[in-house]
Amino acid sequence: MTTITSWGHACISVDRDGRRLVIDPGTFSDLTVVDDADAILVTHDHADHLATDPVVAALRARPGAQLWGPESVVTQLREAGAPTERVHAVTTGEVVTAAGFPVRTIGHEHQLIHPDVPRPENIGYLVDEAFFHPGDALTEPGVPVRVLFVPVAAPWLKLAEAIDYVRAVQPRVVVPIHDAILSEPGRGLSDRLVGGLGGAPVYHRLGVGESFDPVG
Template sequence: MKLTKYEHSCVVLEKDGENLVIDAGPLSESYKVPDNCVAIVVTHEHFDHLDQEKLKATLTKNQDAKLFVNADIEALLGDELKPAVVVIASGQNQTVGGFSLQFVGSRHEPIRPEVPQPVNTGVIVNELFYHPGDQYFVPEQSFTWLGLPLNAPWAKVSETTEFVKQAKAQHIVPIHNGLLNEWGMNTYESHVKAVCEMAGTEYHPIKTCESIELV
């Protein structure tokens, strides 16, 4: 399975010619609508993860694709997107094309007390890649690769690196880094790389529009 990273939290997974899109938000300016997209997953309702125009464009080109969202997101979607929607919740499993999807998690990490914590539904794809959305949730299910959120209003380096230790993934790729410039990336990655080395985890510093084979 191949992973292509776009800005911020968006990744596209490709297996046997089929594509799965996760969290193609407005910060993902380089995102290109893939051919033969069979599924789209949106982890939660925040603006940097949910872009209805990108969803429309993807579904227009791939009219049989399914859009997997939790009930809170479904309530926000325009009517033109509703026919593609499959409402999911944590603990549920779905299969679409060559992708098995296990949905996990509960709530977005806290930002500050006055800001609500929306439902956050992470996804494990083919028991291989875990995209947690905006939550430091360690699922019971197996996975080998972790998409690690690097930077956010809700994130602290100490919590991010503790997540690395607790998740015990064999491989990590960075996600949720759309607010960082080069200096910021170097700073955050230096801490993550140090903890990955301690934990025996391989860190892959993949950049926007680059791809990597997940094995």
């Protein structure tokens, strides 16, 4: 059985057969998830997607753990003491195997916050040809996906864009992410709009530590 779990904000884990893949363990998330990570994917180098010191500590504590991310992520982690041979740079269009899951890299640019704010490289990850995490972007994967993790609150985003993103990708299941800056009423509003207007058959908000079987 495959299990998807939210760890807050943009951090998600995918578990199967005792293996754990973690995506975007940042400073707004419950970072205990990296203690059991067999592999980590990082979309870009912003702190809410990459908590550098805890991730380095986890990689050191788990000799088999591997991490993939854009070059800026890899540079930052190596400078902080991450094991060089287990931290891998990726660009768009690659296929890797992480914690036993096939992963395709899609997209390359962070969404624009403001012309005065630099845009880091941002890699989206298609896991198991079924679950797509875009990071801080609205990248269309270009293939059918079962689960789409959809940012619903960010300095670069308005909800109309999130709604149109869901409509464009047409996933079976939407899981809202990237919402640490929202109040509870704000989460409720985003759920009503994105869930109600996006058109996905299932809109599945996960609390921190809450899991579901995306296939069941």
